Amino acid sequence: MNATMLHVPPGSLIDGWQVSKPLGDGGFAFVFLGEKNGRHRAIKVAQHRESSGDPKQTHARTLRELTALLMLDHPHIVRPQGYGLAESGNLYLALDYVDGWTLAEWAERKHPTVREIVAVFEKLAGALSYMHGRGILHRDLKLSNVLIRKSDGEPVIIDFSCATYALAEHLTDGGLPPGTDRYRAPEQFKFLREHKDEHRARYAFQVTDEIFAVGVMLHELLTDPRPTELRPRFDLNSHTLRPPPPRLVNARVPAVLSDLVEHILARDPRTRPVDTEALCRELADLRAERSAEYDVPAHPPAEQRRGGPPPAALAIPSKPQPMEREVARMERPLRAGRWLAGLACIVALVMAAALWRAPGHVPSESRQATAPPLPAATPHSPPSRIAPPAMTPDSASTVTVPGPAIAAAPKEGFTLKTPVPEVSPSARALRPPKKSVAAVQCASLSLVAALAAGCPGAQIRPEAFTCPAGAEEAMREQLHWEYRAGFSLHLDHSQEQFDGVWFTPGAEVVSVAPEVNDHRQREVVPAGTRFYGKAYYLSDKMGRADGPALVIRYDRVKLPGQAEYPICFVHEGTVEEFKDGRVKASNRGRGYVVHRWP
Template sequence: MNAAMIKLPPGSLIDGWQVAKALGDGGFAFVFLGEKNGRHRAIKVAQHRESSGDLKQTHARTLRELTALLMLDHPNIVRPQGYGFAESGNVYLALDYVEGWTLAEWAERKHPTVREILGVFEKLAGALSYMHGRGILHRDLKLSNVLIRKSDGEPVIIDFSCATYTLAEDLTDGGVPPGTDRYRAPEQFKFLREHRDEHRARYAFQVADEIFAVGVMLHELLTDPRPTEFRPRFDLNSLALPPPPPRLVNERVPEELSYLVESILARDPKKRPVDTEALRRELAELRADPSSDYEVPVHPPSEQRHGGSRPESLEMPSILQSLQRHVARVEGNRGQGRRRALLAGIVAMVLAALVLSFAGGPAGPRIAAGPRHPVTPHSTPPETTPPAMSIPSP
């Protein structure tokens, strides 16, 4: 199958499924809303594109996704309903169709309070804890891979194209698994740098990486009133400089929550929550805080895409000012003299780099490979044996 697949018009057939509309596409598949015998499903068709990087593994990756999903049964994780082969011979999955918004769209449209955001992330952490307990890692958590169902407001984790499980065949050609650069933990970039001459070196993705990705999502929702827009943002996984605390960027973020996000995004994976169940408990504790600070919309609706008039300038001044406040706080904790002068020099370089990124220069790490240090036992999912693929063909 070639790129023409994405141009399938409504009414086209995929193994008896009538295409209603295209839902999206990624590096490994195209997704359509399909209807058959009154049932609506998300039909995900394996697709190789040059951006995929692994010509021989596209189908194998889709079948591995199916295997991982067959090992899961959780209300906040998308469910498989069948599989088959398109007319071209490409394998496809039939998945629950979740009518709703991506997490970023939901934040812009619904103007959630801090407590509502915590409720969503508590459920996501619970789903991840369940998943990790079965030896499965998603490996591509991001705002667009979480849907909020319109009917009941429940979050649903989707797109297991990059997922793996214990004892699964390694399908990665590069140093790090497939994924999205912005959500990768900084230790992946460190691994790439340290092993750039070792072509067979492979990064062992762990629960700590998954936790970091959750932190990136949470930081984005708390600090960016319009996360669906493509525009320059802080690099949250820089090896050189930790991200600014959310409260410095957005004063509506409660201090305790800001501290938690800082710990989730710690450069040292050992300083992050020990696992996703521990993270869930911390989120639940904050959500139960009776303070009125948690009842306030995290962003003024007027600053959001669907909340009012479009602000002329939202990002550049506020980001620079926030970074300056962040640096001032760090500087104030470092003492006087030579350290202060050295930090001031570093700050100048960081600010210059940020300005360049806004002007179209490099905005952060971009990768093609990557692992990290040996991880502590708590970060290793238990061994599991994948089940036989007994789900019926649709």
């Protein structure tokens, strides 16, 4: 990234977008407020991270960010509205402009009640559940990457510079993925300690890491009346010291909420909420609590004025993480040849985005592309909930919990290329060599071509996750299921049982056990038992010798008249047809007990 991009004055042009003001900058991009044809957008221009040693890696990361955003369409996730090339030759993304405060600024200026904070995090958990269902991980959740829109108070997750998705290529050579140390789960630092001598060892970021980051954000808002201030704070991810219970720091935090935050920040990832869907349910239950203690400001407004002393329990100087030097190795340079190969991989992977969007060609700048409504989540039967016992502020509990219905919105056209506008010499950035610009333009055009192709060969497949916490014990002790035991299922209970029906990859599926002659199944899985899972599509290009397959991964089951149990259960069936991002398969199949997702 040319250093002149640091000082783009108001009135300058970035590929036809007139700069109004800077909005921020980070490790991978500068963000400006831009205006074109009466439309205001956040223009995010890729910048060269000096520590990476290779400016081309920045382009690859920007393409990956665009790929992830194109797979998403959710009211609480920032939406892409176009992309192109800046005069410097660097890629840029045009994103929704969210006029709002960061979560930290919102907490200080609006003095939200405990219930309002819980409601915001419920919506964030729902958005994350939607995102994770599509195989995407944000990997840099923090207070500054969530904005609260001033017009309606709705939260929006921003900055997908560090995001990844299933089958995405590694863009870093270090042990940990990019991110912010304070919000990293403790198991990441444990991984570095255990693998410090292994040059190629890379930590596999999981949903549990994302959940931990949510816990850090929630803990900060509940315990710190001035979270925007820069000062030493207690390390919530220390491997030696447990974080203080929120209620111990701030007596206004309800005991049950304090207990939930402790649960989210558990040292053992297996004891955190099983996924963000479960977390969303728990937060929804707390938001609905009738107790008056949820309707008072989380902090007295007087405490949130500048100048007062910070809370004593949070002013503990944090001991530097022993792994910080090793974390600094994360952004090693990639050679130019490897970058070109990486771009080819990204272009292939980005084809998956077309399966989540409307099929067909990508519109030009002057046309509008409207995304089809995403399928509504299949309703779940509500889980049974055991009333928590009376608790002291530092007690512990376990939790279980869905995302909200998804609202799709129309998008503007994604520009293939726009002519370079004539700008004044003072506003014109230096151009890189023509070959460099041509390479980026080619990558951009290839990206759009891949998106338009709708090729199923690069469809997202289920990631390898460990079983939900307690699944093996529940299947063995409560359900009496044996490993690899198979049961017949009516896969989509909302459609005819014996017909070939259409499934949407990434959508939730509720399957039901039918009446069968199998004595063993009738004994342990009676008719009417409900299995809750999500559908995925595996093509023959994903290493499958037996051809394409529909995979449904189940993580919960509910027997008639009983509570829900966590499970590891998978169905894999033959695909009859793949069209417009949907899979046609038989609605009658068989699933099997497993110890790990395949």
